[in-house]
Amino acid sequence: MSSTDSATTTAPTGDVTGRSILLDEVTKRYPGQTKPAVDGITLEIPAGKIVMLVGPSGCGKTTTLKMINRLIEPTEGRIVVGDDDVTGIDADELRRRMGYVIQAGGLFPHMTVAANIAIVPKMLGWSKDKIAARVDELLDLVSLDPDTYRDRFPRELSGGQQQRVGVARALAADPPVLLMDEPFGAVDPITRQRLQDELLRIQEELHKTIVIVSHDFDEAVKLGDWIVIFTEGAHIVQYDTPERILAEPANEFVENFIGSGAGLKQLTLNRVRDVELAPAVTCSPGEEAKAVLQRMNEAGGHGHAVVVDRRQRPIGWPTRRQLERLDRIPEGIEPDLPVVGEAATLNDALDTMLVSSAGAALVTGRGEAFRGVITVETVMEAITRSRTAAAEDQAYTPVGTNTNPIETMPSAPVIATSGEDL
Amino acid sequence: MSAVAAGPATGTSTSWKGLLVQPIAILVVLAGFAVWLATADLTPTERTTLNPADILALTGQHLVLTLESTVLVLVIGIPLGILLTRGPLRRASVYVLAVANFGQAAPAVGLIVLLAAWLGLNSWSAVVALVLYAILPVLRNTMIGIQSVDSRLVEAGRGMGMSAFSVLMKVELPLAVPVMLSGIRTALVLLVGTASLATFVGAGGLGLLITTGVNLFLPKVLVSGALLVALLALSIDWLGRVVETVARPKGLR
Numbered sequence: 001m002s003s004t005d006s007a008t009t010t011a012p013t014g015d016v017t018g019r020s021i022l023l024d025e026v027t028k029r030y031p032g033q034t035k036p037a038v039d040g041i042t043l044e045i046p047a048g049k050i051v052m053l054v055g056p057s058g059c060g061k062t063t064t065l066k067m068i069n070r071l072i073e074p075t076e077g078r079i080v081v082g083d084d085d086v087t088g089i090d091a092d093e094l095r096r097r098m099g100y101v102i103q104a105g106g107l108f109p110h111m112t113v114a115a116n117i118a119i120v121p122k123m124l125g126w127s128k129d130k131i132a133a134r135v136d137e138l139l140d141l142v143s144l145d146p147d148t149y150r151d152r153f154p155r156e157l158s159g160g161q162q163q164r165v166g167v168a169r170a171l172a173a174d175p176p177v178l179l180m181d182e183p184f185g186a187v188d189p190i191t192r193q194r195l196q197d198e199l200l201r202i203q204e205e206l207h208k209t210i211v212i213v214s215h216d217f218d219e220a221v222k223l224g225d226w227i228v229i230f231t232e233g234a235h236i237v238q239y240d241t242p243e244r245i246l247a248e249p250a251n252e253f254v255e256n257f258i259g260s261g262a263g264l265k266q267l268t269l270n271r272v273r274d275v276e277l278a279p280a281v282t283c284s285p286g287e288e289a290k291a292v293l294q295r296m297n298e299a300g301g302h303g304h305a306v307v308v309d310r311r312q313r314p315i316g317w318p319t320r321r322q323l324e325r326l327d328r329i330p331e332g333i334e335p336d337l338p339v340v341g342e343a344a345t346l347n348d349a350l351d352t353m354l355v356s357s358a359g360a361a362l363v364t365g366r367g368e369a370f371r372g373v374i375t376v377e378t379v380m381e382a383i384t385r386s387r388t389a390a391a392e393d394q395a396y397t398p399v400g401t402n403t404n405p406i407e408t409m410p411s412a413p414v415i416a417t418s419g420e421d422l
Numbered sequence: 423m424s425a426v427a428a429g430p431a432t433g434t435s436t437s438w439k440g441l442l443v444q445p446i447a448i449l450v451v452l453a454g455f456a457v458w459l460a461t462a463d464l465t466p467t468e469r470t471t472l473n474p475a476d477i478l479a480l481t482g483q484h485l486v487l488t489l490e491s492t493v494l495v496l497v498i499g500i501p502l503g504i505l506l507t508r509g510p511l512r513r514a515s516v517y518v519l520a521v522a523n524f525g526q527a528a529p530a531v532g533l534i535v536l537l538a539a540w541l542g543l544n545s546w547s548a549v550v551a552l553v554l555y556a557i558l559p560v561l562r563n564t565m566i567g568i569q570s571v572d573s574r575l576v577e578a579g580r581g582m583g584m585s586a587f588s589v590l591m592k593v594e595l596p597l598a599v600p601v602m603l604s605g606i607r608t609a610l611v612l613l614v615g616t617a618s619l620a621t622f623v624g625a626g627g628l629g630l631l632i633t634t635g636v637n638l639f640l641p642k643v644l645v646s647g648a649l650l651v652a653l654l655a656l657s658i659d660w661l662g663r664v665v666e667t668v669a670r671p672k673g674l675r
Contacts, residue, residue, distance in 0.1 A: 071581055096583030106578030110596050110671035120582050153673030169582070179581075 016048035018209030019082035019176040021068060025403055026077030028063055037063050038234040040077070040403030045226075047082075047176075048207040052224035054214050054257070060234030065179055065213045069098045081177065096120055099178040099208075104186040105166025107154040113139070113165050114150045120173045138168040141202060160191035167199070171206075180212040184219065196222055217258055221246070221265055228400055229254055239400030243269055247387045266383055267347040272340055275382045277363055277372025281305045285315075289326040296320065304373075306362060307334075312369035314339060314362045339364055342371065346379050353379075441667065444660045448653055455649060464642065471634055471643050477650070484627035484654065487545060487617045488610070491552035495609055499557045500602070503564025504590070515565065522561050525554035530616045538623035548620035555616055556609040563605025567598030596671050603669060607662030614655040618647075628654070 022045070028038040038060045045051045053061040066072040068079060070091045078087045086094050107116050114135045121131045136146040142164040154162055163183065170178055183199075184192040196219065203210060214220050220227045221242040229237045229245070231253060238250040246266050249255045258265070281299050283292045285307060296302045307316030307329055316334040318326070338356035340349045342365050352361045353376060360375040459472060506515040525533070534551040541547035571594050579589040618629030628651045635644025 069581060071577065092583045092585050094583070095581060100578070100581035102574055102578055102581070104574075106574050106581075108575060108579075108593055108597075110673045112673070119579075119584070123583060123588075155673065 016207040017174070017176055018048040018207055020047040021045040021177065021209060021211070022078075022080040023064070023067070024078040024080060026064075026067055026074045026079065027403075028060075028067060028072060029075045035233055036075070038067065038074075041234050041236065042399060042401045042403070043228065043236070043239075044398040044400065045209060045211060046398050047209050049225040050203060050210045050212065050223050051226045051228065052212050052214055052220035053228050053230060054217055054220045055230030055237075056232075056257075057215065059230040059232050061213050061228075061230050062181055064230075064234050065181055065211060068177075068211060069095045069100060069179055071095075071100075096123060096173065097175050097177070099170030099172075099175045101163075101166050101170045101178065101180040101183045103182045104159065105154070105162040105164075105169075107162055107165055107169070109154050112151050112153055113144075113157070116154070116165060117169045117172050119169065124173055134172060138171060139165075141171070141205075142168045143198065144168075158191075159187045160195060163187060163195055164198070167202070171202075171208075176209060178208045178210045180210065182213055182215070185215075192219075199223065218265065218268070222268055226398065229257060233402075235402050236400045240397060243386060243389075264347070266386055267350060267379070268345045270346045270382050270386060271342070272344050272346065272349050272363055272374060273342040273365075275346070275374065275378050277374055278360075278378070280370075280373050282308050282312075282370060283329055284308060284310075285329050285331045287329045289323045289328060292329065293320070293323055296323075306370060306373075308370050311367065313367075314364065314370045317358075317362065337362060340374070341365075341368075346382055349374055350376070350379055438667070441660070441663055444656065444663070448656050448660070451649070452653055455646070455653075459646075462642070465640075467638065468640055468642055471631065471640065472646055477631075477646075480626060480628050480630055481650065481654065483625075484614070484617055484629075484651075487548060487552070487620055487625060487627055488613045488658070490545075491549045491556065491613055491617070492610060494549065494553045495557050495560050495613070496606065498553070499560030499609075500564050503561045503602075504568065504595075506561075507565055507568045519558075519562065519565075522558040526556075526558040528555075530555050531619050531622065534619050534623055543624045545620065545623075545625035548617075548623050548625040552613055552616055552620070556612045559605040559608040559612070560602075561605075563601050563608075564598065567601030567605075568594050570601065571597045597674070600666065600670050600674065603662070603666040607659060607666065610658050610662055611655050614658050615651065618651050 021043075023041055023043040025040050025042050026038060027036050027040050029036045041064060043064070053064060055061045063072055067074045070079070070086075073091075074087070078085055080086065081094075081097075107113075108119075111119075114132075117135045117138055118131045121134060126134070135150065139146040139149055144161060144164055149157070149161070149165075154165070157165065163186075166183070170180075184195050187195065199210075200223065212220075212223060214223075224242055226239065227242055227245055228239045229250075231237050238245055238254050240250075243266070245254065246258065246269075249258055279299070281292065281296045281302055283295075283305055292305050296305055302320075304317055304319050305323060306314050307318065309315050314337060315332070316330075317337055318329075336356065338352045338358050338361040340352050340361050340363055342363060344352075349361055349363075353359060353374075360373050363371045363374050365371040459474070464472065502518065505511050506518060530551070533555060534548055537547040537551045538544075541550065575593055575597070576589055579593050580586070584592065617627050618632060620627045621629035621633050628647050631643055631647025631650070635641065635647055
């Protein structure tokens with residue numbers, strides 16, 4: 001729950017390598033069923049963005065995903081990738097140009113990690129050297145040491161590692177589009193969070209077009225640039241940014257799907273570096289306490305002072321009362337200081353505050369140097385502000401409609417976000 | 423990312439020990455038989471029937487019969503098993519399995535004699551009967567082996583742009599190999615045993631010793647024949663086990 005990678009805060013520099021996807025009035029009907037599984041969906045997926053398809057089980061989100069790479073052939077409609085209509089081209093050919101990740105990675109157990117990753121490049125006829133180099137590059141990308149993992153078999157990896165290899169395999173031939181079907185459903189929550197962070201980091205480098213099916217709304221909020229909320233028959237209920245869905249759910253169905261605590265979920269959308277930090281009086285070990293107290297008075301009656309070491313890293317956080325009892329600022333590092341990195345989400349920051357019961361936390365930036373103090377009040381203000389901002393912000397929205405939109409909502413759509421029934 | 427310590431599969435060393443016991447036991451019994459044959463007090467008839475050259479020739483005949491029918495069983499059973507897991511043909515699998523079940527359930531002697539009445543008294547009618555008798559385990563295990571491959575792996579393969587054929591060759595068949603091989607081994611052992619019955623239609627084999635033993639009331643010849651068939655079956659079974667161990671794809675436990 002702490003800031004994990006405060007060093008990688010550089011702005012994204014890579015160009016968008018993804019391509020846009022357009023589903024044009026796509027319908028899937030199964031023989032013997034009266035209602036179509038996917039009912040005339042028109043969905044625009046912008047290039048270089050992560051789009052999350054969420055909804056209750058059986059709503060057609062997976063069918064929609066699998067129609068993009070034509071694992072399921074649409075009954076009607078067109079699929080356009082970039083400028084190419086791919087509805088009629090050879091499906092195997094098409095799929096080699098799209099990465100595909102399934103739950104638990106779907107690695108072939110009788111092949112080594114390297115052989116698994118090399119499948120698509122081999123089909124494309126790459127040379128051995130090029131494939132070997134690419135395998136190492138990809139293992140590096142997903143934070144697995146090539147020398148250790150290259151020759152292992154999938155059963156010798158943990159679930160999270162298998163999933164990483166699954167992502168590496170999907171990226172092997174550098175496809176512009178990545179399709180993921182409940183990619184992080186089979187791992188424990190801590191690993192899932194780490195894999196999500198990893199995916200965001202990779203996306204920051206690669207800028208692919210990524211479409212992810214998920215039944216977990218929190219995951220959608222965390223990963224998605226855009227979220228599509230489906231109801232039965234792949235009817236789009238709302239297609240918007242996470243901020244706007246949280247601030248203005250389209251109807252009761254979406255509200256139910258978001259679940260309780262929409263305000264708190266907004267915290268995961270904001271990072272500590274986005275809010276204004278309160279300044280604090282700093283001092284070094286060995287300084288006279290009186291001088292520090294005087295500076296605190298001049299600065300306007302702060303309750304605390306922050307002790308920093310030579311590299312500006314916070315090591316202590318004494319109160320005014322503690323300082324009054326002291327002669328000089330002591331050496332030594334105070335344990336359990338509530339510290340968060342700039343890249344942490346407000347959610348993480350609030351967590352840290354609650355654990356330390358300090359009502360505030362110290363924020364560190366590059367090289368763990370002290371930057372300022374974040375308080376509970378700052379966090380609360382940020383929630384209110386982003387809510388109003390999201391409501392007002394009416395910028396570009398990609399198209400997402402159905403040919404036969406549903407007029408009224410199903411009467412009692414009580415949807416459990418993790419429900420496996422239906 | 424702390425590495426997950428995953429040692430080499432530990433189950434293999436014990437199975438290798440098991441693989442060693444069987445051939446040693448076979449060799450010991452065979453040596454015992456040879457010593458007994460050389461020293462035993464045999465009547466002239468027994469000595470003629472049990473002369474080493476004849477025994478070798480009969481064993482050779484027996485093996486050829488087994489081999490011919492095995493090849494046919496594999497050539498028919500494996501492709502048929504694969505076909506019956508593909509698309510629309512899946513529906514036909516019930517009927518084919520019913521026929522194969524019938525082949526195995528029917529008494530082998532009856533099958534051989536019936537076919538001989540139709541095809542004549544020669545080794546081919548024996549081979550056809552043997553094939554009918556032993557095809558079921560190969561067919562069924564091929565189908566089960568392929569069907570038990572995780573369907574998500576097939577989907578992953580297709581999703582990466584592998585053709586249906588290449589998914590079959592590179593994913594489904596390699597993963598089905600252990601199950602298929604155990605079916606083939608079962609078929610082989612069945613064949614070695616049942617090939618003894620080929621003698622009824624004049625196709626020779628070690629069964630001749632048994633029938634001679636019964637007809638002329640020569641218990642020593644009868645027991646020798648039975649013992650040799652059993653040893654042959656055990657050897658073939660052992661060979662099958664070795665192949666199974668060696669051919670099992672790495673990465674599978």
